[in-house]
Amino acid sequence: MAQPAATKPSLPxxxxxxxxxxxxxxxxxxxxxxxxxxxxxxxxxxTIFAYSFLTDGYLTVELTPTIGSYVEAWTNEVYRVVMxxxxxxxxxxxxxxxxxxxxxxxxxxxxxxxxxxxLWLFLITIPFWTSYLIxxxxxxxxxxxxxxxxxxxxxxxxxxxxxxxxLYNTNAIVITLAHAYAPFAILPIFVAxxxxxxxxxxxxxxxxxxxxxTFFRVTLPLAMPGVISAVMIxxxxxxxxxxxxxxxxxxxxxMVANLVQVLYLKLDNYPLGSALAVSSMLLVGLVLVMAxxxxxxxxYVFKRIAGQTPLILAIFTALAAAQALLVVVIALWLVTxxxxxxxxxxxxxxxxxxxxxxxxxxAL
Amino acid sequence: xxxxxxxxxxYGFLLFLYAxxxxxxxxxxxxxxxxxxxxxxxxxxxxxxxxxxxxxxQALKNSLIIAVSxxxxxxxxxxxxxxxxxxxxxxxxxxxxGMIMLPLVLPEIILASALLVVLLGIGIPLxxxxxxxxxxxxxxxxxxxxxxxxxxxxxxxxxxxAYDLGETPASTFRLIILPLxxxxxxxxxxxxxxxxxxxxxxxxxxxxxEPTLPVYIFSQFRFxxxxxxxxxxxxxxxxxxxxxxTIAEYFRRxxxxxxxxxxxxxxx
Numbered sequence: 001m002a003q004p005a006a007t008k009p010s011l012p013x014x015x016x017x018x019x020x021x022x023x024x025x026x027x028x029x030x031x032x033x034x035x036x037x038x039x040x041x042x043x044x045x046x047t048i049f050a051y052s053f054l055t056d057g058y059l060t061v062e063l064t065p066t067i068g069s070y071v072e073a074w075t076n077e078v079y080r081v082v083m084x085x086x087x088x089x090x091x092x093x094x095x096x097x098x099x100x101x102x103x104x105x106x107x108x109x110x111x112x113x114x115x116x117x118x119l120w121l122f123l124i125t126i127p128f129w130t131s132y133l134i135x136x137x138x139x140x141x142x143x144x145x146x147x148x149x150x151x152x153x154x155x156x157x158x159x160x161x162x163x164x165x166x167l168y169n170t171n172a173i174v175i176t177l178a179h180a181y182a183p184f185a186i187l188p189i190f191v192a193x194x195x196x197x198x199x200x201x202x203x204x205x206x207x208x209x210x211x212x213x214t215f216f217r218v219t220l221p222l223a224m225p226g227v228i229s230a231v232m233i234x235x236x237x238x239x240x241x242x243x244x245x246x247x248x249x250x251x252x253x254x255m256v257a258n259l260v261q262v263l264y265l266k267l268d269n270y271p272l273g274s275a276l277a278v279s280s281m282l283l284v285g286l287v288l289v290m291a292x293x294x295x296x297x298x299x300y301v302f303k304r305i306a307g308q309t310p311l312i313l314a315i316f317t318a319l320a321a322a323q324a325l326l327v328v329v330i331a332l333w334l335v336t337x338x339x340x341x342x343x344x345x346x347x348x349x350x351x352x353x354x355x356x357x358x359x360x361x362x363a364l
Numbered sequence: 365x366x367x368x369x370x371x372x373x374x375y376g377f378l379l380f381l382y383a384x385x386x387x388x389x390x391x392x393x394x395x396x397x398x399x400x401x402x403x404x405x406x407x408x409x410x411x412x413x414x415x416x417x418x419x420x421x422q423a424l425k426n427s428l429i430i431a432v433s434x435x436x437x438x439x440x441x442x443x444x445x446x447x448x449x450x451x452x453x454x455x456x457x458x459x460x461x462g463m464i465m466l467p468l469v470l471p472e473i474i475l476a477s478a479l480l481v482v483l484l485g486i487g488i489p490l491x492x493x494x495x496x497x498x499x500x501x502x503x504x505x506x507x508x509x510x511x512x513x514x515x516x517x518x519x520x521x522x523x524x525x526a527y528d529l530g531e532t533p534a535s536t537f538r539l540i541i542l543p544l545x546x547x548x549x550x551x552x553x554x555x556x557x558x559x560x561x562x563x564x565x566x567x568x569x570x571x572x573x574e575p576t577l578p579v580y581i582f583s584q585f586r587f588x589x590x591x592x593x594x595x596x597x598x599x600x601x602x603x604x605x606x607x608x609x610t611i612a613e614y615f616r617r618x619x620x621x622x623x624x625x626x627x628x629x630x631x632x
Binding site: 029038043048051100104107108111122127129130131132134139142182236240256260273274280281 | 370371373374377378380381382383384385387388391398399440441444445447448449451452453455457460461463464466467468469470471472473474475477478479480481482485497498501504508558559562564565568569578581582585594595598601602605606609613617
């Protein structure tokens with residue numbers, strides 16, 4: 001040890017970085033990536049937010065502040081319908097993907113031998129990595145008027161005319177997107193299931209609970225973090241998908257991204273395009289808030305009555321309590337006809353309802 | 365304990381997942397201009413046409429330049445971020461890492477339109493370089509996800525031992541850490557390369573007059589007669605990406621085994 005110190009007098013200087021605080025080291029280390037993200041992600045996002053409040057001039061953007069783009073985006077029939085459709089499709093895709101993914105994740109986590117789990121996950125992720133465009137296009141080929149499903153079923157003599165409910169409409173979009181996002185939903189749920197301590201399940205059964213009750217009271221609550229990340233990772237990107245509505249949606253299946261693309265690249269109306277993009281993210285955020293509140297209300301009601309009533313009854317009561325608010329939200333939508341307004345009011349209503357429930361408990 | 369119904373469901377679901385990919389070669393080798401059953405006989409003529417499309421070759425060349433650049437740049441940025449997040453605690457860590465990982469969940473249309481506005485605003489002409497900028501943004505979170513797993517399984521005491529033996533932070537990184545995370549880096553390079561090669565929307569917005577392969581494919585969908593050729597191209601791409609991913613998976617597993625970690629499986 002003495003020798004290198006003697007021959008290299010610069011040792012104290014070289015050791016100096018070690019004495020710098022951990023915070024400084026960490027910030028220095030992350031700074032190249034963080035600065036890149038700041039310049040090419042945060043700054044552009046701030047820019048479209050700013051653009052959405054500017055006025056559209058001919059081929060230019062004028063610096064006059066206005067909320068005109070939002071008024072247009074939220075009241076014009078064309079944009080209103082498209083935003084509502086995008087929201088509906090994203091919700092349907094999320095529901096379908098998560099419900100379809102859960103049993104797969106459950107099977108791989110609970111029934112597949114540990115040594116073969118990696119292989120299963122690899123098989124599940126491969127389709128995700130193969131050309132997205134080609135996969136979406138193949139769904140058009142599969143579902144189309146002369147497509148594989150129709151020509152196959154007609155060839156076998158099962159149907160006489162092509163089925164029309166699966167081509168060039170929102171059903172086709174939902175099927176295609178549910179296929180595309182399946183791995184995104186399976187993986188987080190699988191990770192959450194893997195973390196569950198298997199002795200909890202044995203304890204549940206040892207205490208005389210049926211496997212259904214054990215699943216509902218032990219497995220499902222512990223898997224919820226995975227389900228929640230699956231919902232986020234499917235719901236947020238699907239509302240802005242461009243390729244699928246363009247290829248399989250047909251003329252009546254346009255979604256927000258298609259309008260944003262037209263506004264940006266064809267019409268050069270950056271303020272309105274930006275306002276639409278910001279509005280769709282606002283929709284996503286508010287719907288997620290609403291979903292979180294639904295979950296919280298369900299959990300709260302369920303916990304209060306679980307001990308005193310049979311499990312099934314408790315589940316249904318808690319579900320009814322949470323869903324009652326959705327009826328109000330649907331009524332709001334029917335009255336206002338605006339997606340953004342409805343989810344904004346709905347989210348506020350849910351927050352108030354949950355706070356009221358909580359306050360009642362603390363008063364008792 | 366074989367799972368009964370779950371097992372049947374799981375195999376059924378795999379079939380659903382693979383249905384498009386399985387149909388792809390069937391129609392790529394089908395001797396008919398219309399993509400439908402019944403099949404019309406075997407042919408390789410659609411593959412032969414791939415050799416005589418100059419526009420396709422130019423698009424492929426653009427895509428390869430972009431994918432190689434984007435994979436190297438995003439993996440470099442990924443190394444910094446993954447190392448910082450696994451080794452150090454620093455203020456605003458969650459916020460900073462969250463911002464970097466944001467492109468993973470944000471719709472690409474938002475990222476693409478935002479970048480387009482800014483690039484045009486400051487007067488940068490659209491070219492393959494602007495596509496590289498966008499692709500690095502999209503690829504970095506994936507690179508970080510892969511590399512975090514590699515860095516996480518590193519034993520901190522190896523690094524401390526190197527410091528005690530008189531190595532500098534730089535030489536420790538080069539001699540101790542880098543060799544241990546090399547498999548993770550290779551895996552990240554292959555994965556980001558695949559993502560960049562396949563990415564469509566960013567390129568569609570930012571490529572200007574220099575289309576990438578997916579942009580070229582997208583433009584061909586409008587012409588029914590070029591569909592079989594596109595399917596042939598798709599078959600080649602699918603085979604290529606499966607090979608790349610198998611190699612990536614091999615290195616990812618080897619990397620985790622090398623540092624003594626437990627394989628939790630999956631890329632994400």
